[in-house]
Structures are given as C-alpha cells and as structure tokens.
Amino acid sequence: MSTETPGDDNARHAAKMARIKAVRDRMMQTKTGEKGLVIVHTGAGKGKSSSGFGMILRAIAHGMPCAVVQFIKGGWDTGERRLLTAHFADLCQFHAMGEGFTWETQDRARDIAAAQAGWDKARALIRDPAIRMVLLDEINIALRYGYLDAAEVLAFLQTEKPPMTHVVLTGRNAHPDLIEAADLVTEMTLVKHPFRSGIKAQPGVEY
C-alpha cells in the first residue's frame, strides 16, 4: 500500500477530523465527574479476569493501593498471583480465598465457607479508604451458586463502599441486580475459542 495521498484528500481528511475533534472536545468537556466505579466483567468469553488484572496493574502504575480477592481460584499458581506477590506486595494485597472449581472440591459446605471467608476479606478491604481499587475475581460464580447473597453484596456496595473506591467484579452470569446497579458493565462474548480445536490451557494466555 502507498503512503502517498493526493493533497486534496489530505486537506479533506484534515477538515473532517478537525470537525470530529471539535465535537469530541465539546462532549468530553461535559465529562468532569470523578467517582469510584462498580465495574462488572461478565459473559462466556475470555478476558474477564485478565482485564481486571490489567486494571489492577494500571492502578499500581499510578501508585494507587489496591487489592485482589480470588473467590474460586485458590490452590494453583497463576501468573497474576506470582507477579503481584513477587513485585507489588507493597501496593497490592493478594488473597486467594477459593478452594477450586465446584466440581473439584465436590463439597458444597466447604465452597460456601470459602466464599463467605472471601467476602469477609473483601468487605474489610473495600471499607479501607486507603485502598483505591478492589478486584473481586470470579465473585459472580459464588453469587450465581448462592454461596453469597446477592442482595447483601449489593447493599454493602451501595452503602459502605467509599465514594472514590473502584470495585471490579468478574465472572460469567453476573446477577441482573448487580448489572443494574453497576456503573460500567462489559460482556465478554465468546466468538471463537481454541479449546474447540483441541488446544489446552497455555501459560500467558489462560493463567
């Protein structure tokens, strides 16, 4: 492809982009608020946890104290756990409170106890006004199975979350009331997944 564009085209492009910029600048001037957000990543596609992890690392980069509570993953070694605990323990607390997937533990009472312990930890972290972002990884799974009470979690977020604290909740099948109450919701939609072609979970990609 050529990098040469006739001067006329360039002039038209510049004029069009100047108009877009003017509209955009006016719009962005109305976006002046700052607020601690309730952020939900849900859907069957990939990227829910890794995007939450990316936001935690952005927060760390900006010097914002933050924390991660993992509700399902617990026993196994993940890249996120290794990186956060090895390099950023001063800015980011990491708590793996899960016991594994429900079909691994095969013990509903233990799953419920683990979820409740995770939520107790999460409440203490969210209440701490020094912590600016809390990632509740896979909490939607615990809510969906009824290991945690959705109404209780929502009431806590609405009444006890400090105004400037961001809370990120991930996991498929997010509760409808949580989606309703959240400020920012993204559904990661599965378009194509390599498991279908017999490819296993790989480091860097899945964990």
Place this chain on the structure above:
Amino acid sequence: MSTETPGDDNARHAAKMARIKAVRDRMMQTKTGEKGLVIVHTGAGKGKSSSGFGMILRAIAHGMPCAVVQFIKGGWDTGERRLLTAHFADLCQFHAMGEGFTWETQDRARDIAAAQAGWDKARALIRDPAIRMVLLDEINIALRYGYLDAAEVLAFLQTEKPPMTHVVLTGRNAHPDLIEAADLVTEMTLVKHPFRSGIKAQPGVEY
C-alpha cells in the same frame, strides 16, 4: 445466609459435582495441543487493551519474553507503559508507535506513516523466535482506516509467525478476515459505560 446445608443436599451436590468432574476431565484430556495463538479482542466495550495488557503480564510472570506495539496511543503516559518500562524492560519491549487518535493528528499521511512504522516494528518482533507473545494494541483501528493492508497483515501472520508465538490484536471493528483466521476471538460488548453519566476517564480504569 446460612452456611449449614443438610447432609442429604451435600451428598447430592458431591455426587453431581463428581459426575461433572468426570465429564470435564475426559474433555480436558482431549485438549493436549500447544500452539502459538492468533488472539483478537474486539467490540465496543471496555477491556480489549487491558485484557491484552493482563496477558502480557501473565507472560512476564511465566518468564516468557514478550513485546507491545501500540498503534494509536503514543504521546501520552499510560499506566501500562509506565509499569512495563519501569519494571519489566528486561522481558518486555514496549514501542508506542502511534501519534494519537485520527481526530487529534488530523493528518492522514502522518497517520499512515506511523501505522506502517508500527507494522515494520511488529514484523521484526514477531519474526524473533525468542519472543513468545506480541501485543499489537489498537492495530484493528489502523486496519479499519486502511492505514495497513489487512491481506498483507494476515498473510504475514499465516506464513511468518513462528508456531509457538502468541500474537494479540486489539481494537474495535476487527476485520472479518482476521476474525476468520484467528484462533481465539472475544467481543467485548458494551453493556453500560460511565461516560454516559458524565464521568471522565480515570486512572486505573481507562489508562
């Protein structure tokens, strides 16, 4: 909510989860392949770049050399740039090749030159077999505007990408041929965004 569950329920739960685990274990045994993946994050929702960034940090955690080329973002300071260059420059190269959004530069010829320079850099990084993951952040924008030729990019990925190298391509409106050729595609679907409520871009969340 109570953490007490009648013993009968627990036994039924355990039996059901044991069946799920057996099915799942059989399925996972068929997933034995390893392969460098072409991964696409697209859609209008949030999480495309932050999830790519999360994968890069997982790769770093596993000691896998990796690289980032940013095709649109360039001039401004982001958390991802700051964190990668300050802490992980030994494992991860970071190249911000963009000049900003098209409505900021207002110069199509310069945008095309920047995109081509980014693609030249990307090709060299992907060809290097020591590099295990390359994130091409916002390349879909450059492809959509015709700053890069989609057929050329695809042909390169299909013929010159080393078999074990993962390449992650982000940005909305991914080219249909790229989606067709990719191994893993996620569409980040916008459900709710705080810009609508007058909230501005915030550190940790957007950058």
